[in-house]
Amino acid sequence: MTEAKSMLLDQVRAYHAEASSAAEFIPGVTRLPPAGAVLDEDDRVALVEAALDLRIAAGARALRFEREFARTLGRRKAHLANSGSSANLLAVSALTSPVLGDRRLRPGDEVITAAAGFPTTVNPIVQNGLIPVFVDVDLRTYNTTPNRIEAAIGPRTRAIAIAHSLGNPFAVDEIAELAAAHGLFLIEDNCDAVGSRYNGRLTGTRGDLATVSFYPAHHITMGEGGCVLTDDLTLARIVESLRDWGRDCWCEPGEDDRCHKRFGYQLADLPYGYDHKYSFSHVGYNLKATDLQAGLGISQLRKLPAFGEARRRNWRRLRDGLDGVPGLLLPQATPGGDPSWFGFAITVAADAAFGRRELVEFLESRRIGTRLLFAGNLTRHPAYQGRDYRVVGELTNSDIITERTFWIGVHPGLSDEMIDFMAASIREFTGRWDDLPARSAPQTVPR
Secondary structure (H helix, E strand, O other), rough: OOOOHHHHHHHHHHHHHHOOOOOOOOOOOOOOOOOOOOOOOHHHHHHHHHHHOOOOOOOOOHHHHHHHHHHHOOEEEEEEEOOOOHOOOHHHHOOOOHHHHHHHHHHHOOEEEEOOHHHHHHHHHHHOOOOEEOOOOOOOOOOOOHHHHHHOOOOOOEEEEEHHHHHHOOHHHHHHHHHOOOEEEEEOOOOOOOEEEOOOOOOOOOOOOOEEOOOOOOOOOOOOOOEEEEOOOOHHHHHHHEOOOOOOOOOOOOOOOOOOOOOOOOOOOOOOOOHHHHOOOOOOOEOOOOOOHHHHHHHHOOHHHHHHHHHHHHHHHHHHHHOOOOOOEOOOOOOOOOOOOOEEEEEEEOOOOOOHHHHHHHHOOEOOOEOOOOOHHHHHHHOOOOOOOOEEEOOHHHHHHHHEHHHHEOOOOOOHHHHHHHHHHHHHHHHHOOOOOOOOOOOOOOO
C-alpha cells in the first residue's frame, strides 16, 4: 500500500469516528427499523479502498468473496450476482439448461413451493414457463413441511424451491431426502437464513443449488448483491454462463485464453476457431456484481458469526419478554433448527379482542417498525391472477398469515434496551384490551 493511500484510509477511519457517534435511544422517538445493515469503520474503509483501486466491474475482490463465501458455507462453488432475486432467477434457469440433457426442466414441468413468502422465490418458476405448485405452511415456524411436499408430488413434478422463512430452517434434511427419492432438484432459498443450522449443519448446504441475498436487510450486506452456491460443477458452470451473458467461455473478466484453445473451438454453426470469448451457449443475462460491492462483502463476512449471535440473543430476549401475552401466537424454531433469525413473527390469535391493524398502528406510532410476512398468500395477489399454477391442500395458514401476521426486528443494530421497549409496548397494547370481549373490539386503540 502506498503512503498516500494509507494516509487516505486513515482519514476515512477518522471520518467514520466523527460521523458515526451513537445517538441516544429515546423510547417512542428513536426509529427502530425491522431490519437494517450494521456497518463499521472497516466496512467504510473497504468501500473506499475498492473505489481507490478503480476496479469498477467484477474483478479480484469478487473472485475472493466467492471463494471465501463458498468456504464459509462449505460448498464447492459460489457465484456472485447483483441481487438475491437474480440469484433465484439463475438457480431456476440453470435447471432448464440443455446441458442437463434429459434432466432439464421444460415448460409445463412443476416446481413445488410455499404459498406464503417473498415472490422472488416463485417468480423465476413462472418466468421460465414452469408451473408453481403451492403448498401451505405451519403457523409458528412459517415453513412448509415434508408431508405437505410429498402430497404435492405429481407426474410432472421436477423440482422443489422453498425458502427458510425469516431465518427459521425448514426440515431440509427430510425434504432433501424426499427430493432424492423422487429424482427432484432442490433449491434452497437461503436469503433470510445465512448462518442458520438444521440438525447441526448450515442451511444452504443440502440443495442442488442455494441462493443468498446481500440486501441491507439481510445477515451481511453489499448494499445490493446475491449469490448462487452449489457442489455440482455442471450446475456451477451453467450458472456462470447464464450470469455472464450466456457465454460459453469461462475466462474471468479481463482474462484471455485460460483453456489455451480460445481459437480452437467448433460450436454449433459457427466457423471453426470462432473466438470462444464471443461464443454463447445459453440465452443469458448480465447479472454480475462489482468489486466495490464485493469489497464491502469481504469486510462484512468477517462479522457473520457475531451478527448471528446478536440475532439469536435479540430473538430470545423478545420471545421471553412476550411469553404469555394473551391474543398472540409467538414463533417457534423448527425442531432440530438453530435459526439465525431474520425477524420475529407475530400472529394475532383468531379470538383476540384486537386485530393486526390496531397492533401494527400502535407499534408504528411508537416508532417500532413493522413488516408483513412478505406477500402472505401469493395466490391472492394480482401478479398471479391468470397464471398457471396448482394448489395442493388448503392454504388455510397462508390465509391466516395474510390476514393476521406481521414481524418486527431482531437485527444486530438493536440493543437490549430497544428490545425491552418493543416487548413492553406490545404488553401495554394488549393490556388495554383485557376487559373487552373477544372479537368485539372497536376499530381504534383504547386510550
